[in-house]
Amino acid sequence: MVKFGDDISENLHQQVFSFSHQLLKQSFNGINNVHPGYNSVLVTFDKNIYRDAALAKIQQFWDEFPEQKQEKYNTVEIPVLYGAKYGPDLDRVCEYTGLSSGAVIKRHTAVNYLVYFIGFSPGFPYIGGMDETLATPRLDTPRKQVPLGSVGVANNQTGIYPIESPGGWNLIGRTPLPIFDINDPENSLVNIGDKLHFRSISKDEFDRMKGK
């Protein structure tokens, strides 16, 4: 585990992004997996690699790691159809926050978010930067099946469900775009380090985008 700091910040993220990106590009023989987090990168090795050799490799990489190197940020827009059956918990968020649905959508689409890393389950983006006035606790009973592309809020986080899965987030809308492609996961729509924003779309637009 390589630790860059103890809290969550864009600066630490920049180091995590750069370090894991460079490490994955190098692809040393013997590395099994690289797990970026908010302020750390976990690296696991093949069992045939000696512990000392693994540590030496990471140390060497760390020593040669160009700390100031700025990775390029991609900007990605996620179109979202908010409310109704696509966002069945929008009313719940309104009730909890005391905001109108229009205000929730406005605040949710106003932010330029940062994708800190992809983790937890396949393609799941940890997105930071949500307007704190939208914070709403998780559902008491998680749904058994959340539809692909659902956009949700849980406490002070917002997220997108990249694959159909169980989940307890408040669903406020849905994107017609596939954000994750299991057959080509390196070229998914949403990636670590992306600057991301949501755009409110109409049902017509949703259907059109979904259709193509």
Added chain:
Amino acid sequence: MGISILRAGLQDTVQDLGRNGYAHLGISSSGAADAFSLRIGNLLVGNYGNAAGIEVTLVGGKYKFTADTFIALSGSEFQADLNGVSFPFHRGKYVQKDEILTIGPTQNGARCYLAVRGGIDVPDLLSAKTTHVVSGLGGYKGRSLQKGDTLSIGNLEEVTQVIDIKVKLDIKRNIIRINNGLQSKWFDGNSWSSFTDNTYFVSESSSRMGIRLSGESINSTRGHEIITEGIPLGAIQIPGGGQPIISFVEHQTTGGYPKIANVINSDLCKVGQLKPGDQIQFQSVSLEEAETLKFEQEAFIKSLKNNHA
């Protein structure tokens, strides 16, 4: 060449040694829960170690061979018969077209492996054949096998020397050895004593994703939430309730619970054999000891091959 599933077991899945290299995209490796036993199974039929086999959990099913095939069973011993005649474990044998292998309940640990010469042939997903059951990815249609499924068997052009096992492969799974975890210091002497002096029961809700344990509660002096970070295979997490969870082959790639310890590499195969109700105890070992044990296990597998060189 293939295998028809006449009746599926409780959870039969296609497994190889895992899909490494995609954790940064949220995809954990998956792979055989007891990789050691799958490797033995492959050696028994003359495959390379990474060929895919069928992982059978707790209770097996009925499997019909659509052509003459060379097969072996490895891992925990289950009741097994071929057309009504008892079928041995840890021995490679020819079966004929239309013969039916029935695997009953386990007589020991949680899992056994059906290895076939040529390996189970399903389409590769990201260069691996393992099924990630929780995410519905890979293997045969991303799921456990069902009645009516037919699996293809690969062609093996060059059969490696088939091994013959003379020792009894009996791995005791009640002692699980550990190294310190990333947050081991979050737990004081008392918590550590509770953790290693008591036994834990494997709970019903365990799966390939995680082994949930019940027993003495473990409390962290610094709370039960960390800033989300990577989780390695075998990490023992302590959530708020204080009941340990061993992250297993289909684990989440990142998580927010403190990790008191990590199961050492050579004992991961034991974790794959834990079944609900089993009683286990953790034993701390040094990093050096863990490494020695890992290489001893590798040397053992190598010795099986070399006996026939």
